[in-house]
Amino acid sequence: MLYREAGQYKSSYAADMAIFPLREDRIGIAVILGIAFVAIPFFGGDFFIASVMIPFLVLSLAAIGLNILTGYTGLISLGTAAFMGVGAYSCYKLTTFFPDVNIIVLILLSGLFSAGIGVLFGLPSLRIKGFYLAVATLAAQFFLQWAFVRIPWLFNYNASGAIEVPQRTLFDIPLTGASATPETRYFVCLGLVVVLTWFASNLVHGKLGRSWMAVRDMDIAAELMGIKLLDAKLMAFAVSSYFAGVAGAMMIFFWYGTAEANDVFTIRLSFNILFMVIIGGLGSLIGSFFGAAFLSILPTALKFGLPALGIPLTGAAAEHVTFMLVGALIIIFLIVEPHGLARLWQIGKQKLRTWPFPY
């Protein structure tokens, strides 16, 4: 009754091709954006915004990046964290060289460096396929992580060997650095994520996205149909690394504030983002958000939720239980719904369409 396409006629091709062809969907997205832009900063506390919402947004963007590569193009990558690191370090260098340029512009630019490195490490993908490629991307992960530590030029020869985020302002409001409020950082992150998601959505619904999906389903067949594999695969690597790079820059500048490559851009982060993509749903943008929400909020929720339920857990034990629960939940999710949360979402919408008289 609430969610039904009956009676909604489309009178132009543009209306038919719209991302949200249903009025209910458009209302839904408006409500979600309203909550994100108004309700959360208004009602959410500093702690909630800084340690739940900002990580969620940053990780969603990284998950979208990996989803473009793995979900849409079918190339498995275990080097996402390294590409995020490239974004973070190049943003740091850029803001050192051009302190007067707006930091948001620099963050968007730093993704380009990451894209370049991504293309470089994507070159073997033409010859190497499947899990072999996954291991090849590990080369990128470990090499770049090594480079972040061993090339002192990258972190401006700091004694600590870490990125120390300087203060950057827009209209005299501090955006980054210690004096930036969580709300400001949240708004910048949210804005970037919304714009980039819209961009990604247009990409995957367009010609490029279709060629990626053809390559994913069978690359030889796609080649026979006239899709240039070199272009399609390298483009996927470039776009994916661009998103990862922007996410990495955001991670350091808006979330961590200071970071060493050895603690942040590790193989574990790469794996976590791959989890998000798979649990959220391969080849689905909204799935990336679901996956990121699930895996970034779950540890926090377990940490604070279990004591609230009356299960006393302290320090180390809590961490062990969290590990076990995350592991078990991953397996359970894969068994119950291997296509991820996005599929559950779809099933839910389908059920809602026929409610209250399912056939």
Place this chain on the structure above:
Amino acid sequence: MSDIATRPAPNLLASPLVKFGLVVAAIVAALAIGIRFDSSNTLYAIFVDPFQQMVQAPDLLVQTIWEGLVAGVLYALIALGFVLIFKASGVFNFAQGIMVVFAALTLVGLYEKGVPAFLAVVITLGVMFVLAVAIERVVLRPLVNQPDIILFMATFGITYFLIGFGEALFGGNPKQMIADQLYLPKGAIDLQILGGLVSLQKIDIAAAVIASLMIGVLALFFQYTRIGRALRAVADSHKAALSVGISLNQIWVIVWFTAGIVALITGIMWGARSDVSFALEIVALKALPVLILGGFTSIPGAIVGGLIIGIGEKLGEFYWGPLVGGGIESWLAYFIALGFLLFRPQGLFGDKIIERI
């Protein structure tokens, strides 16, 4: 790529040997010219100096190669566990590394509780068997017929679970492997080779011997026993194996149990060289380049790959590492494997990849 029809008849360049020879000749020529004009000595430091060092101090070279060999054997052991499972069930088992840690921790933990050493080994084997059955029941059976990447992810779930479980049971502190109680030798043999002392750790020799023995036993097991035949049948084709009445579930339990035994032996050997801790997990990632180098489906590939990677990375670290500030061991293995992959995308010994539309 696109102009198949206009491609000329087979030419000399198509032969990989000729191609390889030409590439090598070109590189040597380029170097010979380059070094003449090289003012900062970079080329000299990369291409000449290390080899001079090797010739001048052959004992160091032997020592480095030996260390690489030992590391390679241990990488090969971890890779062997991967290959066993991949062959039989098509699962890319990421949990092999944590299984090594878990087996070693169980063994040490039991011993600390006062169980005699050899009884502890037997009980640990029992634990690995229970683990194999549990994984088959809880994880593999419900996920039959899912895409590879889903199964791969499921082994990640197992990894996380085992990390949490292992730490909760045994604590996160590094432990001492009970090498003495298992009558593993210790100390070193110093050999006079090529005008220098080369010291070989006895435990390393034991590791190499035990690894070779185990690989031999596995080969015999695969070749001559009923279960081994069934395993090879399943590896060839799940459907065909099912149709002649081989129980897939049973085979999977056996394979995961075998991988568990391999994990225990690896854990004992690796633990005797250093500590038993969760840092071993990182070592397990080193088994991945070994795997792709050798091919996912080949047991000899795992061994040869392990040796190439082990020796390659030790030589690289020792002779070329200082040029770029050291620590290149963390990524060199992956680049060695990548280099091989560019010429053989299925690995050295992997099955030829045939793609059909």
